[in-house]
Amino acid sequence: MLSVAEAQARVLAAAGARRRETVPLHEAHGCYLAEDVTALLSQPPFNASAMDGYAVRFEDIAPGMTMPVIGEALAGKAFDGVWEEGVAIRILTGAPMPEGTDTVILQEDVAYEDGAIRIMEEGPGFAGRHVRKAGQDFALGALLLKAGSRLNARAIALMAASGHGMAEVYARPRIAILATGDELVPPGAQPGPDQIINSNGVMLSALARAAGAEVADLGILPDRHDVIRDAIADVKDVDILVTVGGASVGDHDYVQAALVDAGATIDFWKIAMRPGKPMMLGTLGDAVAIGLPGNPVSAYVCAQLFLLPLVRHLMGASNPFPAPLQGRLTMDMPANGPRANYQRAHVAAGPDGWEVTPFPVQDSAMLSRLEEANALAIRPAEAPAAEKGSNIAFLPLNND
Template sequence: MALLPVDEALERILDGVKPLPEEAVRIAEADGRVLARALTAARTQPPFDASAMDGYAVRAADVETTPAELDVIGESAAGNRFHGKVGPGQAVRIFTGAPVPEGADTILIQENAQSLADGRIEALHPVEKGRHIRRAGLDFRLGQPMLEEGRLLGAATIGLAAAGGHPTLPVTQRPLVAVLATGDELVLPGEPCGPDQIVASNGFAIGALARAEGARILDLGIIPDDAGAITAAVLRARDAGAHVLVTLGGASVGARDLVRQALLDAGMSLDFWKIAMRPGKPLMFGRLDEMRVLGLPGNPVSSLVCAHLFLRPLVARLGQRAFTPDLRSAVLSAPLRANDERRDYVRASVAAGPDGLIATPFPVQDSSMLTTLAASNALIVREPGAAAAETGARCRVLLLG
């Protein structure tokens, strides 16, 4: 049976996926969240004409020609305005952010004023009308659109929302991704490792990748090669409300590859198994009630490459995050042999050259080698049946960040 093409596999995984419902969070907890709906200003900013500088609130008519002497009749500070009115030949000491008093129409900055005796100042330079005044509503006005639906919230946008009078924000729920590793050979980092065992790494890497797209992680731990134990772990993920279950390993065709059958026994509807890509051929996808199940290969590199291609866009769509693979054109710095019927994702180092990007494939592409993947910032994408490529040929690269 022909293997499923990568693009069709992604279409099936994303088919029918919609953003999760919204929830309200305190603005102090909104960093990295996504706005579930557009936000409008709940107030006007600034709410009054405010001084942009320290100095004196004056009438422009009084300082058209200088030097000019003025009587200082009071002070306006942020949070404590001057309640009188500025008349001819008068000034009010004012500080940045303070309300401009009635009657004043410009700000004489303090560098251009000289103190005199008896509470008077001398204006040293003329000032045009409206100078150094921030008009009410300069930033935004009540009811004005502030932030669009789907905006990823960060420092500036959270500051804007707070200034707009919002103590809580409507955000899209964060997807819950359950991660299940299986295998008698696996131990956690730091645990005693028997002569036939290896340290589990996939779960930590996959969790980090999913968190980077806004997910919460439910770590189901390492489950031994026991069909009943695997089925029980799968049902724990479902009962916990996981939106995505990621299984790691155990989905191939060996006698001890029990994950696929355990998932079927738990009620999963299998969509596909095995796709036309390298590394990552034994990828599995199905649905268990409302939970989507993504079965990743056990080899660390295969697992992470598949997670970049399939898990990241799935989590991003559930969380209403924009996701576009960063595909670019580059020039090969080394030859590549002809490709077979599978799409190849070749680990590579990409750097800027005088005429664009230069892609250097690593000579050893074994799917167990995390050192190579950690040194890679891109994958060279080779289509099925691609002819051999010489040094200097153009290629397509997927940047990993």
């Protein structure tokens, strides 16, 4: 069986070339830049008032003096008169500073009467007070974002302010999900006496969409080799094909053989981990084929470790794998066996850092415990017994 690290490396190696596309900024959230972004203009593009007040030349003012007000400057409407020495111009936040002025006196620091202001107290204190200089935020041609950056709301705002309306990004991966099993019915349906509800499709769709992928849930297939084979062969124009269930080699596990008959090449189908041992990887044309176990917790853990990193890789992430954190056990743990163990756990802040409490029952079909968990505690293969207070690695579950 492969180690988790080797399986992760093979998953990324199976991926094809990343696709690029140009999208409007309002569609770019969560995407990764395919090229550097530089400023197409300076911000602010002119010296601008940072406050409501009066624009003056600093060397003209002194506490207690009176200055005539000869006009106004508004955001979006510059002062269109002629500035003279010793005068003030009413100005509002964001308005261009009139030529000849260099300082703003706050409106609360003056007394206005009969078309003139009288400066009270000490005034602005220094030249340039309450003025945003042209290019103070960024200048034309400045490097703002590097290729590979993930576009969050702040980065999108920066691109918009710098003159961009479109973003060159790596395309969102297209994923098709197929579940197999005669025992499955879709969510909302009434299961028969020997059936259960397929929770994996909606769960995996939600995870993949949250990571940025475009997802098509193709529903449930019966446990028939020919039906599964034909359905797989009909899947077109996807980057990732995800099958759920039937990934092992039991008498009614048809997915691996159906994939091969549909033209896929299988890389591996066993990983030294639990839950999730019978996960399968292959390629089908240009698509990566991932076969996930049918147990919902196993499918979820494998999605966290393999499917979502593949999505992030195809989207352009430089480091697509989740980074483990360190905490302290709140209980003794027995020695682990030959497979890495990813245990549902609760993590909370303690006086000396994170405190990790693995749940006592780890059955891979128990979704209630998965929903309660906020982390996966990691026990490496062949790890010795661990005492309460000893260090343990964990993966936060905060991305879905």
